Amino acid sequence: MAFDIEQLSLALNHSPLFQPLTVHLEPGQIGTVMGPSGSGKSTLLAAISGTLPPVFELGGDIRLNGQSLLSVPIEHRQVGILFQDDLLFPHLNVYQNLVFALPGGLNRAQKRERIASALASAGLADFERRDVATLSGGQRARISLLRTLLAEPRLILLDEPFSKLDQHLRGQFRDWVFSRIIELGIPALMVTHDPADRPVQGRLITLETSDA
Amino acid sequence: MITRLLPWFPRLLLLAFLTPVLVGLAGTWLPAFGWFPALEQRSLSLAPWLELLHYPGTGTALRLSVLTGLGSSLLALGATLLILMAFYPSRGFRRLEKLLAPILSVPHAAFAIGIGFLVAPSGWLVRWLAVLTGWPEYPPNWMTFKDPYGLSLMLVLALKEIPFLLFMALASLPALKVEKTLWLGASLGYRPGKVWLTLIWPVLYGRLRLPFYAVVAFSLSVVDIALIAGPTAPPTLAVMATRLFNDPDLLLRLPGAAAATTLLLVTVLSLAILYYLERPLRWLCLRLLSNGKRPRLRLGLRIWASLVLIPGTFFYLGSLLVLILWSFAGQWRFPGLWPDPFSSRTWVSAPERLLDPLWLTLSTGLSAAVIALVLVIGALENEVRLRQLKPGFTAQRLLWVVYLPLLVPQIAFLFGFQVSLAWLELGGRWWVLVWSHLVFVLPYTFLTLSGPYRAYDERYTWVGLSLSGHRLATFWRIKLGQLWRPLGYTLATGFAVSVAQYLPTLFIGGGRFATITTEAVSLASGSNRRSMAVYALVQQLLPLIGFALALSLAAWRYRHHRALQQSQT
Numbered sequence: 001m002a003f004d005i006e007q008l009s010l011a012l013n014h015s016p017l018f019q020p021l022t023v024h025l026e027p028g029q030i031g032t033v034m035g036p037s038g039s040g041k042s043t044l045l046a047a048i049s050g051t052l053p054p055v056f057e058l059g060g061d062i063r064l065n066g067q068s069l070l071s072v073p074i075e076h077r078q079v080g081i082l083f084q085d086d087l088l089f090p091h092l093n094v095y096q097n098l099v100f101a102l103p104g105g106l107n108r109a110q111k112r113e114r115i116a117s118a119l120a121s122a123g124l125a126d127f128e129r130r131d132v133a134t135l136s137g138g139q140r141a142r143i144s145l146l147r148t149l150l151a152e153p154r155l156i157l158l159d160e161p162f163s164k165l166d167q168h169l170r171g172q173f174r175d176w177v178f179s180r181i182i183e184l185g186i187p188a189l190m191v192t193h194d195p196a197d198r199p200v201q202g203r204l205i206t207l208e209t210s211d212a
Numbered sequence: 213m214i215t216r217l218l219p220w221f222p223r224l225l226l227l228a229f230l231t232p233v234l235v236g237l238a239g240t241w242l243p244a245f246g247w248f249p250a251l252e253q254r255s256l257s258l259a260p261w262l263e264l265l266h267y268p269g270t271g272t273a274l275r276l277s278v279l280t281g282l283g284s285s286l287l288a289l290g291a292t293l294l295i296l297m298a299f300y301p302s303r304g305f306r307r308l309e310k311l312l313a314p315i316l317s318v319p320h321a322a323f324a325i326g327i328g329f330l331v332a333p334s335g336w337l338v339r340w341l342a343v344l345t346g347w348p349e350y351p352p353n354w355m356t357f358k359d360p361y362g363l364s365l366m367l368v369l370a371l372k373e374i375p376f377l378l379f380m381a382l383a384s385l386p387a388l389k390v391e392k393t394l395w396l397g398a399s400l401g402y403r404p405g406k407v408w409l410t411l412i413w414p415v416l417y418g419r420l421r422l423p424f425y426a427v428v429a430f431s432l433s434v435v436d437i438a439l440i441a442g443p444t445a446p447p448t449l450a451v452m453a454t455r456l457f458n459d460p461d462l463l464l465r466l467p468g469a470a471a472a473t474t475l476l477l478v479t480v481l482s483l484a485i486l487y488y489l490e491r492p493l494r495w496l497c498l499r500l501l502s503n504g505k506r507p508r509l510r511l512g513l514r515i516w517a518s519l520v521l522i523p524g525t526f527f528y529l530g531s532l533l534v535l536i537l538w539s540f541a542g543q544w545r546f547p548g549l550w551p552d553p554f555s556s557r558t559w560v561s562a563p564e565r566l567l568d569p570l571w572l573t574l575s576t577g578l579s580a581a582v583i584a585l586v587l588v589i590g591a592l593e594n595e596v597r598l599r600q601l602k603p604g605f606t607a608q609r610l611l612w613v614v615y616l617p618l619l620v621p622q623i624a625f626l627f628g629f630q631v632s633l634a635w636l637e638l639g640g641r642w643w644v645l646v647w648s649h650l651v652f653v654l655p656y657t658f659l660t661l662s663g664p665y666r667a668y669d670e671r672y673t674w675v676g677l678s679l680s681g682h683r684l685a686t687f688w689r690i691k692l693g694q695l696w697r698p699l700g701y702t703l704a705t706g707f708a709v710s711v712a713q714y715l716p717t718l719f720i721g722g723g724r725f726a727t728i729t730t731e732a733v734s735l736a737s738g739s740n741r742r743s744m745a746v747y748a749l750v751q752q753l754l755p756l757i758g759f760a761l762a763l764s765l766a767a768w769r770y771r772h773h774r775a776l777q778q779s780q781t
Contacts, residue, residue, distance in 0.1 A: 049674065081674065083671060083675075133774035
């Protein structure tokens with residue numbers, strides 16, 4: 001599943017946020033978007049995820065496996081999003097959070113099996129019944145990624161996903177996230193302020209302001 | 213599909229509560245100026261106004277309305293400020309916060325009946341006096357309840373409105389960062405009293421303005437409490453207008469319409485004066501702020517506030533207790549402190565008489581509350597849609613419209629609405645009764661739900677959509693799933709508002725509908741204290757059960773979810 005951004009431009013009141021952007025990501029490749037505050041990094045993610053307010057003028061195209069995403073509503077894009085807040089649903093336990101993401105058509109035993117194996121892969125076996133409020137920051141972050149992956153996304157967007165984690169957790173979690181993304185062969189686009197977050201073999205995408 | 217329907221919700225909501233108000237106002241103004249074709253009155257004139265002017269007691273009734281209405285509202289506002297200054301933020305205040313919901317759920321009529329049982333010449337307070345001092349031997353000839361000056365009415369109104377204003381203030385206080393402002397003031401050498409008056413109160417009042425205006429409009433024109441606790445000869449203008457509207461002499465409806473319109477004018481004038489007084493008072497606050505004086509004098513705020521809180525608590529608990537005692541009274545002669553003997557006779561025979569009004573109260577209240585909840589959720593969801601289309605969109609200006617039915621005296625439009633319904637041959641139908649309750653249930657539903665609904669983090673919805681691929685599943689399971697507590701609380705509030713309605717049931721039903729509230733108020737003018745107590749208690753219990761159910765359901769739903777256990781509404 002290849003991901004392409006073709007000559008994408010975003011403008012507000014006819015004022016472009018950055019120079020037209022072209023990006024190509026292969027399956028399992030991670031692109032890191034860097035740029036100064038206000039350069040439009042989060043707006044770029046909103047455009048890709050389908051949450052861009054219509055006040056923005058959008059030009060160019062966003063394609064996933066050759067298919068344009070622009071007219072596809074958010075719920076049908078199959079684009080997973082990870083924010084800096086884990087956004088685990090506080091009224092659901094770990095199992096319910098994860099089962100919400102599973103595709104339809106699975107029977108109960110299949111759902112249990114998938115969730116159990118996902119939790120085990122993250123070192124969180126037997127966490128099914130846990131209230132998400134009782135989890136540590138690192139555990140919450142891992143559950144959040146598992147939830148995103150269980151929905152079988154075709155693309156993953158990471159909006160500064162490591163910025164709220166402690167320094168010692170940060171590197172560990174970052175490596176785990178990247179390894180999972182590469183292993184599953186999903187293209188991913190990450191926005192970050194921290195150059196250390198950039199994966200070694202990943203692509204660096206710099207947003208250049210239009211007056212640059 | 214549903215997204216396409218969303219823009220209709222705010223329109224439907226406005227239509228549901230503005231139509232009766234606007235049609236009703238016009239339908240009252242025309243008879244006030246002599247136009248009432250149903251009674252063969254077809255010429256516009258000032259005759260109804262002149263008739264009202266010459267009607268016995270009009271001047272006194274007007275004076276009583278203004279004095280009790282404005283007096284009780286200002287007392288309630290002052291007491292609210294005093295309690296906040298003395299106790300916010302503190303552990304004691306947090307305890308008080310928890311008591312606010314059950315206190316707010318006490319219907320006005322039930323509270324007024326209970327206060328009557330306490331302070332009347334043969335009431336519990338005088339009985340205590342008689343037992344402790346041996347005097348008086350007989351109920352004294354005092355005017356302690358339904359007094360001609362309207363003092364007991366003012367007391368009931370002020371006590372009932374303080375919790376409402378406190379509740380509304382609580383919604384705004386977190387944003388004002390009171391603790392930090394007090395700390396900052398103290399570091400500059402100012403005592404909390406001065407910091408409150410000069411820095412916090414001017415901002416807080418701006419946010420309390422509309423609820424306070426609603427209190428003023430309500431107090432100026434209330435009918436049920438004035439019937440129970442107000443003066444009788446003459447009564448307040450609102451009661452006088454109600455009597456004129458229901459007089460066997462049909463032509464008295466015309467001066468009645470003039471009286472109702474007078475109340476509207478008095479309300480508009482009072483609110484305008486309050487509005488234009490704000491600027492000079494603000495200027496005074498700023499002068500006080502900038503004079504640099506740091507008075508050493510302790511104001512003894514907690515003592516003053518306790519002088520409000522302790523009697524207030526006493527009146528709430530005492531009125532409940534005395535209602536329970538009267539409902540179980542066999543005989544209760546003066547000056548006995550307790551009924552002798554106790555009897556369950558009134559309760560045993562109650563179901564027979566209670567069942568029909570109870571069923572009507574429940575069915576009307578639940579229907580109005582559910583319809584209001586659905587409309588308000590739709591309107592708020594439309595706001596979310598608009599905010600997505602246009603970041604920064606707020607519907608704050610709409611707040612004045614939402615408050616409109618609470619700012620216009622009920623008596624000023626319900627008669628006109630009743631006349632219009634009769635003209636359309638829609639009078640006396642149950643769904644119209646529900647609609648008339650909706651006029652008042654909708655604004656409270658909107659005010660209760662809008663805060664927590666707007667505070668919901670929409671990113672949960674985005675995540676839900678990207679995970680599930682289903683809008684409806686995300687809305688039900690993720691958004692509403694997290695909002696059980698405010699949704700339940702809002703539903704209970706809507707139900708409580710409907711249960712407490714007196715005038716809409718009286719006017720729209722044209723005497724055909726009897727709810728627990730209309731029965732309680734009509735019993736209050738009689739002498740059967742036992743039945744009065746039973747109806748007042750049932751009226752008080754219904755909203756309380758609603759709130760208890762709503763809060764326990766939310767507590768049960770979130771019993772395994774720590775993050776949502778302590779959430780406020």
